[in-house]
Amino acid sequence: MSDPIPESFYSDRSGKPIRKCVMCEKDLIASGEPYAIEKAMKRTAEGDVLTLFEMAICIPCGQKMNQRMSEHSKRVIEEYFESIHLNEKRVGLGQEDWQDKWDKVCVVTGEPLSEVTEFNLIGNFIGDRVIAGIPPVAISGEIMEQLQEKISPETRQEMDDFRDTYLGPDDPQLKALLSETQFVLL
Numbered sequence: 001m002s003d004p005i006p007e008s009f010y011s012d013r014s015g016k017p018i019r020k021c022v023m024c025e026k027d028l029i030a031s032g033e034p035y036a037i038e039k040a041m042k043r044t045a046e047g048d049v050l051t052l053f054e055m056a057i058c059i060p061c062g063q064k065m066n067q068r069m070s071e072h073s074k075r076v077i078e079e080y081f082e083s084i085h086l087n088e089k090r091v092g093l094g095q096e097d098w099q100d101k102w103d104k105v106c107v108v109t110g111e112p113l114s115e116v117t118e119f120n121l122i123g124n125f126i127g128d129r130v131i132a133g134i135p136p137v138a139i140s141g142e143i144m145e146q147l148q149e150k151i152s153p154e155t156r157q158e159m160d161d162f163r164d165t166y167l168g169p170d171d172p173q174l175k176a177l178l179s180e181t182q183f184v185l186l
């Protein structure tokens, strides 16, 4: 049996795994369908690590989002992930003892996360388990910024709208921080 969902992906609010798809609100653990969880983290000047947003999305909803994106943006995103060897590095991590490693370094740059101010945690799951061969990863904020620079203004707007619709935290300070944050869907 594959590994359970790492606790870093649990909801900060409930202290339990996130069960609801952010878009269709289906119960992800009961559905038995694959889904992704993404959390955006920020290290403050004081050294605390804040969660800027947390969300789970089922694969059908992720695909719907993807279909709305322009062909140009889809291609740009695909080419960018290819150029940084994201998939190869993720698969490579899955062949190692990823359980001790995945949340300590950026999977792309290898930088220790302790030296990175912003990073995203991304995992793909079925039920309460990691999908075998696809380990969870941490990606430094720098990688996401570079991606944002490449996509079209329309796609960026669409991603911002999604963020504002689904990922709004209640705390105004967090909201301000979040407006600077990007997310990726894998």
Ligand SMILES: [Zn+2]
Binding pocket: 021, 022, 023, 024, 025, 026, 057, 058, 059, 060, 061, 062
């Ligand atoms: Zn959904």
